[in-house]
Amino acid sequence: MLMDLVSSQFFQRALIGGLLIGITAPLMGMFLVLRRLSMIGDTLAHVTIAGVALGFLINVYPLAVGLVFALIGSIAVEKLRKSYKTYAELSIAVIMSGGVALASLFFTLGMSFNANVTSYFFGSIYTLTPADLYVIGGVTVIVIGFMLVFYKEMFLLTFDEDAAAVNGLPVRWLNIAMTVLTALVISAAIKIVGALLVSALLTIPVAISLLMARSFKRAIIVSVFISEIAVVAGLLVAGVWNLAPGATIVLLLILVLIVTMLVRKGVKV
Amino acid sequence: MSDNRACHNQVVTLDQLNFKYEDQHVFQDVSFEIYERDFVGVIGSNGAGKTTLMRLMVGLLQPTAGEVRLFNTPIQQFKAWERIGYVPQKNNFNPLFPATVMEVVESGVYSRSKIFRRLTQADRTKIEDAMKVMRIENLANKRIGQLSGGQQQRVFLARAMVNKPELLILDEPTVGIDAETQRDFFNLLQHLHEHHNMTIIMVSHDMEMVNAWLGSEPVHRSGKFSFYRKHSHEQVCQEEDFVHGVFV
Numbered sequence A: 001m002l003m004d005l006v007s008s009q010f011f012q013r014a015l016i017g018g019l020l021i022g023i024t025a026p027l028m029g030m031f032l033v034l035r036r037l038s039m040i041g042d043t044l045a046h047v048t049i050a051g052v053a054l055g056f057l058i059n060v061y062p063l064a065v066g067l068v069f070a071l072i073g074s075i076a077v078e079k080l081r082k083s084y085k086t087y088a089e090l091s092i093a094v095i096m097s098g099g100v101a102l103a104s105l106f107f108t109l110g111m112s113f114n115a116n117v118t119s120y121f122f123g124s125i126y127t128l129t130p131a132d133l134y135v136i137g138g139v140t141v142i143v144i145g146f147m148l149v150f151y152k153e154m155f156l157l158t159f160d161e162d163a164a165a166v167n168g169l170p171v172r173w174l175n176i177a178m179t180v181l182t183a184l185v186i187s188a189a190i191k192i193v194g195a196l197l198v199s200a201l202l203t204i205p206v207a208i209s210l211l212m213a214r215s216f217k218r219a220i221i222v223s224v225f226i227s228e229i230a231v232v233a234g235l236l237v238a239g240v241w242n243l244a245p246g247a248t249i250v251l252l253l254i255l256v257l258i259v260t261m262l263v264r265k266g267v268k269v
Numbered sequence B: 001m002s003d004n005r006a007c008h009n010q011v012v013t014l015d016q017l018n019f020k021y022e023d024q025h026v027f028q029d030v031s032f033e034i035y036e037r038d039f040v041g042v043i044g045s046n047g048a049g050k051t052t053l054m055r056l057m058v059g060l061l062q063p064t065a066g067e068v069r070l071f072n073t074p075i076q077q078f079k080a081w082e083r084i085g086y087v088p089q090k091n092n093f094n095p096l097f098p099a100t101v102m103e104v105v106e107s108g109v110y111s112r113s114k115i116f117r118r119l120t121q122a123d124r125t126k127i128e129d130a131m132k133v134m135r136i137e138n139l140a141n142k143r144i145g146q147l148s149g150g151q152q153q154r155v156f157l158a159r160a161m162v163n164k165p166e167l168l169i170l171d172e173p174t175v176g177i178d179a180e181t182q183r184d185f186f187n188l189l190q191h192l193h194e195h196h197n198m199t200i201i202m203v204s205h206d207m208e209m210v211n212a213w214l215g216s217e218p219v220h221r222s223g224k225f226s227f228y229r230k231h232s233h234e235q236v237c238q239e240e241d242f243v244h245g246v247f248v
Helices: A002-007 A009-034 A040-058 A062-083 A089-109 A111-122 A130-159 A161-166 A171-193 A198-212 A216-241 A245-268 B050-057 B101-109 B121-133 B149-161 B179-195 B207-214 B234-247
Strands: B010-021 B024-035 B038-043 B065-070 B084-087 B167-171 B199-204 B220-222 B225-231
Touching: A002 A009, A002 A216, A009 A040, A009 A130, A009 A171, A009 A198, A009 A216, A009 A245, A040 A062, A040 A089, A040 A111, A040 A171, A040 A198, A062 A089, A062 A130, A062 A171, A111 A171, A130 A161, A130 A171, A130 B101, A161 A171, A161 B084, A171 A198, A171 A245, A198 A216, A198 A245, A216 A245, B010 B050, B024 B038, B024 B050, B024 B065, B024 B199, B024 B220, B024 B225, B038 B050, B038 B179, B038 B207, B050 B065, B050 B167, B050 B199, B084 B149, B101 B121, B101 B149, B121 B149, B149 B167, B149 B179, B167 B179, B179 B199, B179 B207, B199 B207, B207 B225
Parallel strands: B038 B199, B084 B167, B167 B199
Antiparallel strands: B010 B024, B010 B065, B038 B225, B220 B225
């Protein structure tokens, strides 16, 4: 049964998509979590859903419209964050409610596609099309390329934004690039784990790695490694027992987090 | 003392500086000049705007009116940021951040000119030198959050020192550090000032400490700030004047 599953085309597509997102989500998540922007994942996921709903409504590739919405949402978050410096989290609340409101509006306008949109809420990794894989592959190349080129600058920006500015780094552009890349990753990940769980893929592997790693580089490597293990194991478990794959991946990650916390507590005692 | 340019290049000029935050004046008309090889202590009560003044000096904030000049260049046109080392207040730092001492010190060399470039052997040497001067080589692989307050402060100072800056700006560097470690830290600053010819500006709320190190009388008062100054170069100027007098 396992061999049948592994050799099936839908599973292979799911595995490729999952492995790619397994790299990019924690990679971006590391910078978001350490800058206390974990909630941005949820916000942009809801905005993406509004775009996906519009895509169905106007009959345009939904993930592409979702991606455009996520990009606009990410820039709006950055703008609002600047306007409300002391209450930066306000930007996240405002944009998230805007996304949910727009999504509801588009749902009421197009009652017939609600079932399709549901798959974007909860994820449907087994229905990944070749076009979806191209989008996810493209996003992965962009994110990894950016991180390879700007790794040291992103480290300083995340560790100490003031020092980055005093050193003369283009802080504003790096911040914009980070939010745009986050939007890309979220819109690409949404079909895999769904809008409701996308921030889990961004944050839980990072939460686990923060308990284990001493250096920044190692924290990134550990988070990506854990995320990849969870994707592969989650897909296999979900395939064999006929469970929801996105939810299985996320629950496995939570299980790893709990075990890591218990082991660390045990080690300390 | 004579006005010898070699000894008296202006490093920071605060000219009629005003800063407002949401229609509230934080301070008004603050003026002061800091010269090469000065050790300046800026004292102000809580809420006087000490951190704001430091952030204006490094271009993180823009004044509402007035001007900041660095090395005689208006700050908007100033590009040579490697000439300045900045140690921000320690409470901005997240102790859970997964970074080793080496990673933090290394980040001192990341600048606009290093974008798209790998660190060179010369950069590595600069990083090792800064760690040696701060006596933190043995902590290189430790996670920064695991260090004591005094050790962390040395790490941040090492990061600011990597480019061998001419000007070092420190914002409340000894907050949360015990008295003995504070003394050690000041000895270190004193050493940098006297033996590395560094100009140092330090903000503090600890009047006693500043009095002990920089004298009991401020050289200038402006707005809510008192400026204390110690020269390391008076003797140098006199010697240079002497040489100038003999040979010219």
